[in-house]
Amino acid sequence: MDLSSVFFIGNIMNLERIPNEEKLSLCRRYYLGGFAFLPFLWLVNVLWFFREAFLKPTYTEQLQIKSYVKKSALGLIVWVAVLTTWITIFQHFRAQWGEVGDYLSFTIPLGTA
């Protein structure tokens, strides 16, 4: 990787010098991408645009960016709740489910039920 691409990524991470329309389109792309079973995109969206949406002085696109960030946060919370519940149930009951548990597992621990 040469120095120019390092500077380019540094600019992307730093939203200071991007025009507002590009910020909005970036936020929208991350929001839409998260619907493809990619909750981490929503997480990145929330963390990255949080300051832009809520802590910066108002500008035209900020309202839409704010709504995208809120919706991403909502989707993220739903995903976290579902995954936590499923993982807890699976870890607790996998041994009792016998055959079904084995078919659902990717790696089965050795030597314990």
Place this chain on the structure above:
Amino acid sequence: MCVSSAAGVCSSSVEQKIYVELNETVPCVRLLNATHQIGCQSSMSGDTGVLHVLETQSDLDWILSSGPHPPYMVIMETAFFNRSVMMRMKNSSRVSGVAVIVSKTGLAQNFSPHTTCPNQNTDVYSESYGSELANCNVTVWNPLGNGLSYEDFSFPVFALKDENQTQVIRKCYEDHNQRVNGSAPHYPLCAMQLFSHMHAVTDTVTCMRRTDLQNRFSINPEVLCDPLSDFNVWTSTRPLNSSAKGHAANESVVIAAARLDGRSFFWEQAPAAEGTVSGIITLLAAIQALYPVTQEAPPPRNIFFTFFQGEAFDYIGSSKMVYDMEKNDFVIDLKNVHSILEIGQVGLHSGRSLWMHSDPVSRKNDSVNEAVSEMMNRMESAAAGLSVSVGHPSFSQPLPPSSLQRFLRAGPIPGLVLADHQKSFSNRYYESMYDDAENLNVTYPPGLTPDEQLVYETDAAKSLAEVATLVARSLYLQAGGENNSLSNITADPKTVAQLLYGFLVQKNNSWFRSLLPPEVSKKGVNSILSPGPPQFYIGLGPRIHGPVHSVTRFVQYILANLTGTVTNLTESQCQNPSELSTENKDLFSYFWVSGPASVNSTGEPFCVRASVRLSEAVSPAFELLEYGSRNYSTWTESRWKSIRARIFLVASRELEMLTLGVGVAVLLLSLLVTYFISSKAELLFSSARDTPTTAY
């Protein structure tokens, strides 16, 4: 610093200063069947505990309740290895493992870790067949059994057989862990770590299912368990065509059977002297006595001798043979079978009589009853003139656990089981590590060389030879032979003595070496001729364990020696006899054996032709893929990565926490100092002259 040694094992001198590895480990492993798991399991990274020697009752209380340094690793003296102590250990959370000292001092009068009613789920007596006789209702065959082998322990249990190693452990204990005047010892204490992590869990069904899933979907498939399997050995007085399967025309066969295997609480330890070896030797000596007469004056019926492997684990070998016979996949089938004589435990009769056990349910049928009575009469007449007498139990008693029961499951066949016990077993150490030469009263006077011991005829040898003569004569009569040839049938006590020495004391002897192939004697540590007596545990078969199980090989080659004829084929002809027109690979097997060695030279190898064959002994449940079968044996043995043990000194918990705390404190302090120095860098590191600017 890690210095690689020639063996590729990384040995660091720091590790050697801390840990003392124990080389000879005898673990207890996990076995599974259709519904349960038995045996022992350790954690994946081993179980550690502070050593404590269990010699007195107060030691037991110390370990289980009052000792201040739990969990403990118990060094158990022989006298304490019984059911009550082990169950208390199992239920306690303060025990992290047990190492049992195996010795004759302090050994109780009887010790049998097997169940009281062996193989009760796979024998012939059930709800539909003699239900009042099932589950040992009438006679408890092994009343001294404590069932330890069939319990499931969640901590490792090892056996300490090597006296020197036990001494090392005791010394460590005495130096560091001994109680002084009743007060607790101080840290550092001697601790032991046992590794025996087993991969399989729950039961055979689960374990085979997971193995199948691994094989189908995983990049690196891991096999979790393997079925117990090996080979049965069989031969016959008239050769049978091994390529012709199913019903053999014009063959009426008398089957003479014995079992080949045994077991104990620990893995691969099974001296099985009275339980198994007595039967094997009797049948082998009977075959030697009978064979020449059957060639000179052949009786009308064929006599089929077979040694079943795996009978301790729900009749693996015999159920497989019966299954093959039913499917017409064997050289004979059940309609060819005229009658069956099985040799059970016959070693401890010493002057008393032997007993002929029969099945009362099948004898309700008149023709079967007549055949069985005739068999008993023939046996009694064969015993006339011998110093051993035979009788039959006076009351209606079921058959003891025997391979005959699996044949009876397939149909009513007249049969007898010959044993030295009328009701319960006379064997006080049934299926345990203590069922060895001493249990059979096989002892040699001191001062004999190994070769002299090999041919020394003990009283046990003489009495087993009598039993073998009885068996041989009965078989000859049962096969329809004439009475007047009977006196020529006598078992040779010298052969019996050699067999006793080879199977109970030392398998690496000159006689065994002479009748095995030459390459067996030359191999290294893993040869089947390693020092000591052979162990009769069935194992996992040649796929997993390398060469064929040693006992199966010995019996096969001994039979070849006793019943075969010497040929003058060369080695390559012996490997491929089908190229020669005079040799018939369907009727015979060809063995290239070493020959007797003399003082100045090793023997001249030669080719032996004999009608001895091996047949696979793997439970039909694994062929039918019915892993939860209730009809066939489903025993499997778990796999593991490493089994080892080591001792070392441990420090107290407080010292460990203190060391950790100091380390964390040093880390935080160093971070603080670094931050402080870096923030005040210009102040601390300013120099007189200016640093030249460099272009970036």
